[in-house]
Amino acid sequence: MDQQGQNGLLSTFREGWRARRLSAWLIAIVLTGFYLWLYFEDREWFPVALKQMDPFAASLGLENRWYLYGLLYCVAMTGGAVYYLRRHGNSRYNRIRIGVNLFVQIVLAFTLPFVMFIFANKDFYLSYLWPLKIDYLYPDTLAKFPVYVAIYSILASLVAMPILALRVGKRWYCSWVCGCGGLANTFGDPWRHLTSTSTRSWKLEKGTVHTVMVVAVVLTVLVAVDLFAGDSMPRYHSVVGELRSLYGLIVGSILAGVIGVGLYPLLGPRVWCRNFCPMAAMLGLIQKAGRFRIKVKPDMCISCGNCTTYCEMGIDVRSYAQTNQSFTRAACVGCGACAHVCPRGVLKLENHSETRKDKKRTALPILDA
Amino acid sequence: MHIVIIGNGVAGIEAALAVRAKEPDWRITLISEESDHFFSRTALMWVVTGQLSHQCIEPHERDLYERLNLQRVRARAVGLDLEKQQVRLGSGEPVSYDRLLIACGSRPRPAPWKGSELDGIGSFVTLQDCEWLEREIHGGSSHPGGPPRADEHLAGSDASSPYWRRPSVRDARGGAPTCAAVIGGGLIGIEAVEVLAHAKVPVRFFIREDWFWPMALDERESRWIADRMSSHGVEMRLGEEVASFAGKDRVEKLVTGGGEEEDTDLVVVAIGVVPNTEWLAESGLELQERGGGIVVDEHLRTSDPNVFAAGDCAAVTWFDGSRRPEQLWYTARDQGRVAGRGLLGDSVAEYNRGHWYNSAKLMDIEYTTAGLVNMNVEGEKNFFHEERGKVRSTTRIVLSGDRVVGFNMLGRRWDHSVLIRFIEEQRSLDHVLTHLNEAAFDTEFVPPLVLPSRAGELAGPAFSLNAEPVRPPAA
Numbered sequence: 001m002d003q004q005g006q007n008g009l010l011s012t013f014r015e016g017w018r019a020r021r022l023s024a025w026l027i028a029i030v031l032t033g034f035y036l037w038l039y040f041e042d043r044e045w046f047p048v049a050l051k052q053m054d055p056f057a058a059s060l061g062l063e064n065r066w067y068l069y070g071l072l073y074c075v076a077m078t079g080g081a082v083y084y085l086r087r088h089g090n091s092r093y094n095r096i097r098i099g100v101n102l103f104v105q106i107v108l109a110f111t112l113p114f115v116m117f118i119f120a121n122k123d124f125y126l127s128y129l130w131p132l133k134i135d136y137l138y139p140d141t142l143a144k145f146p147v148y149v150a151i152y153s154i155l156a157s158l159v160a161m162p163i164l165a166l167r168v169g170k171r172w173y174c175s176w177v178c179g180c181g182g183l184a185n186t187f188g189d190p191w192r193h194l195t196s197t198s199t200r201s202w203k204l205e206k207g208t209v210h211t212v213m214v215v216a217v218v219l220t221v222l223v224a225v226d227l228f229a230g231d232s233m234p235r236y237h238s239v240v241g242e243l244r245s246l247y248g249l250i251v252g253s254i255l256a257g258v259i260g261v262g263l264y265p266l267l268g269p270r271v272w273c274r275n276f277c278p279m280a281a282m283l284g285l286i287q288k289a290g291r292f293r294i295k296v297k298p299d300m301c302i303s304c305g306n307c308t309t310y311c312e313m314g315i316d317v318r319s320y321a322q323t324n325q326s327f328t329r330a331a332c333v334g335c336g337a338c339a340h341v342c343p344r345g346v347l348k349l350e351n352h353s354e355t356r357k358d359k360k361r362t363a364l365p366i367l368d369a
Numbered sequence: 370m371h372i373v374i375i376g377n378g379v380a381g382i383e384a385a386l387a388v389r390a391k392e393p394d395w396r397i398t399l400i401s402e403e404s405d406h407f408f409s410r411t412a413l414m415w416v417v418t419g420q421l422s423h424q425c426i427e428p429h430e431r432d433l434y435e436r437l438n439l440q441r442v443r444a445r446a447v448g449l450d451l452e453k454q455q456v457r458l459g460s461g462e463p464v465s466y467d468r469l470l471i472a473c474g475s476r477p478r479p480a481p482w483k484g485s486e487l488d489g490i491g492s493f494v495t496l497q498d499c500e501w502l503e504r505e506i507h508g509g510s511s512h513p514g515g516p517p518r519a520d521e522h523l524a525g526s527d528a529s530s531p532y533w534r535r536p537s538v539r540d541a542r543g544g545a546p547t548c549a550a551v552i553g554g555g556l557i558g559i560e561a562v563e564v565l566a567h568a569k570v571p572v573r574f575f576i577r578e579d580w581f582w583p584m585a586l587d588e589r590e591s592r593w594i595a596d597r598m599s600s601h602g603v604e605m606r607l608g609e610e611v612a613s614f615a616g617k618d619r620v621e622k623l624v625t626g627g628g629e630e631e632d633t634d635l636v637v638v639a640i641g642v643v644p645n646t647e648w649l650a651e652s653g654l655e656l657q658e659r660g661g662g663i664v665v666d667e668h669l670r671t672s673d674p675n676v677f678a679a680g681d682c683a684a685v686t687w688f689d690g691s692r693r694p695e696q697l698w699y700t701a702r703d704q705g706r707v708a709g710r711g712l713l714g715d716s717v718a719e720y721n722r723g724h725w726y727n728s729a730k731l732m733d734i735e736y737t738t739a740g741l742v743n744m745n746v747e748g749e750k751n752f753f754h755e756e757r758g759k760v761r762s763t764t765r766i767v768l769s770g771d772r773v774v775g776f777n778m779l780g781r782r783w784d785h786s787v788l789i790r791f792i793e794e795q796r797s798l799d800h801v802l803t804h805l806n807e808a809a810f811d812t813e814f815v816p817p818l819v820l821p822s823r824a825g826e827l828a829g830p831a832f833s834l835n836a837e838p839v840r841p842p843a844a
Contacts, residue, residue: 009420011420013420302411306421309421319428343730
């Protein structure tokens with residue numbers, strides 16, 4: 001089997017359900033409706049007749065509708081992985097990456113929490129870290145778990161996360177481990193070309209994603225302060241409590257779920273990751289200081305636009321490739337699509353250590369014996 | 370100062386950007402018959418399949434011209450008056466210039482066979498060719514539609530223009546073609562074949578030579594590519610010529626050189642391109658007698674000091690001293706940048722081609738070449754290695770005496786700039802074999818190419834150091 005290369009040509013813009021035509025809108029409505037149902041079924045205002053998801057989950061032997069969601073998530077990712085690998089599976093990078101995605105989702109984000117709940121009546125998702133899963137650094141959440149789980153959560157979020165991002169870029173999380181990224185790269189892959197690549201969308205992204213990041217950090221600090229000083233300041237305590245649930249509603253439910261996945265067929269699969277995810281923002285800033293980059297082979301780009309079109313994060317990769325600039329963009333999740341679809345092999349993802357190599361190279365004699 | 374640039378292609382736009390970067394106030398006018406927006410010609414094949422939209426292949430955002438205050442005229446240039454410093458447009462209107470850049474590119478080489486004027490026969494070079502193929506194969510453009518103002522240029526043009534709208538015979542045929550033929554084995558021919566094969570149109574690929582790309586590929590490399598094309602359903606017709614076409618209103622038959630008549634309902638002729646300079650014949654500008662390329666010096670200045678030429682239409686001096694056009698994307702871009710300096714009045718900037726390199730994707734086989742790999746050069750030796758493991762690849766290194774002078778690589782990605790450095794540093798084969806992986810550009814996790822570290826240790830059938838490149842058996 002080929003280790004790299006293209007699976008022939010694609011018909012992307014001729015397939016209506018992938019090209020924002022009527023079928024795409026219908027899929028978006030169904031997805032959005034599903035998420036509204038999932039997140040708001042237990043609200044008072046939700047029509048009683050429709051409160052069926054929890055009972056349905058129970059009839060399947062699942063504790064609640066979130067396990068049903070987890071199961072559907074695994075199914076959607078598996079189906080999407082088959083779709084993706086049929087098109088792009090002739091790249092070893094893609095095969096390994098998608099394999100890890102599936103493993104993390106099915107084992108760490110579904111089976112393990114499921115088993116934990118049976119034995120301990122509470123669950124912990126090893127693959128979700130702060131600040132994406134903001135409550136995993138809230139002191140009261142940590143206190144609920146055994147000490148070693150709390151230590152794992154703190155170390156993974158505050159130590160492993162930045163170190164790995166410095167060494168290999170944010171991709172280790174965003175396109176190898178993260179469930180949101182995993183869904184985007186499998187189930188959401190048919191729509192990756194719909195992400196806007198305009199300069200305007202880039203400006204918007206920088207504003208929104210860093211705002212959410214700052215809010216997430218500030219909120220975590222407020223919650224920590226609340227734990228120690230909340231008792232003496234009842235008013236502060238109640239405000240922080242409201243902020244917590246407001247953040248959960250807006251960021252956790254609406255931006256990550258309803259908009260983030262519901263609008264896949266209209267805005268591309270990384271709407272959430274690109275514009276709102278606090279984790280992606282933080283990893284992106286670390287990535288800028290680290291080793292990961294996309295290396296551009298000089299003077300070989302034909303400006304065809306495959307890289308820019310198929311970038312799910314809306315990076316205008318071509319603008320770098322056609323000007324011979326190797327680059328690191330904060331947004332890049334390192335999915336490898338640009339390198340894969342490039343018909344001239346101009347792009348290469350790498351964790352470079354340029355300085356050492358350069359030294360070695362200049363040490364060579366010009367003419368060898 | 371008024372700069373006029375004829376051609377909105379890569380050479381023209383690069384020159385315009387170079388001028389604008391230095392001179393924010395100069396007037397810059399781009400005249401183009403083909404399209405409103407600069408697009409990547411090399412990407413047209415993906416537009417036909419639907420892998421990219423028409424807008425995807427535009428390398429800049431559409432507000433570029435307004436943002437940089439570049440005026441556009443969508444018209445055909447039909448004449449040039451060097452005395453009056455005027456370009457005449459198809460509408461009869463003159464455009465005066467202070468300095469002029471001609472970057473009007475190529476047109477398809479006309480098909481020499483009887484019946485070539487029949488509908489259903491076309492080429493695959495211009496945006497209008499792309500639209501024609503989209504209509505023939507798919508009935509029209511993919512979402513989100515075709516290029517803007519597609520017909521804007523037709524008023525001042527006629528059927529002699531390569532940008533004229535070619536009629537589709539899809540309706541007369543009753544749908545997509547069922548027996549297509551592509552003539553000519555160059556890159557454009559391959560693209561046309563890929564596009565047709567992708568749309569599941571049965572396609573025959575007529576190549577005059579006995580094996581694929583005889584100038585660049587040896588028989589083993591060539592056979593691999595031909596086999597890969599066959600496995601994608603392409604009927605390879607190596608060593609076969611076309612004699613004529615026949616049909617009532619549209620092409621219905623193709624007659625081969627052997628006299629066989631074959632049903633044919635679509636033909637793409639891809640036998641090369643020629644400089645699009647017929648409109649300059651009367652101007653007095655010095656053109657090459659053969660081919661018609663515009664003669665330029667190392668600053669890309671033509672025989673008139675106020676007129677420059679760049680891209681496919683300019684006959685530049687090659688490293689071997691010959692003078693001919695270079696019909697390549699990268700060189701057109703470089704030439705555009707140099708010509709831009711010339712338009713600014715800079716008499717220092719020179720165009721130097723440097724070592725030859727190119728890359729392509731032949732169906733799904735990656736191809737990189739650097740330096741001199743011409744066949745049958747006396748005294749040259751070829752190191753050849755074929756890899757048939759997890760990765761299939763071939764490595765051919767051409768030696769002149771003890772020095773490496775060229776590389777022909779299939780199946781893997783290579784950084785040509787490192788390969789060229791080996792050539793410039795006049796490295797030996799031993800050195801290159803030891804250091805070849807510095808040029809590796811494969812994606813992550815692809816196992817590296819393992820080569821014998823010293824040429825003297827070559828052994829077994831996988832390696833060969835041939836005095837002569839392998840030639841195919843006589844047909």
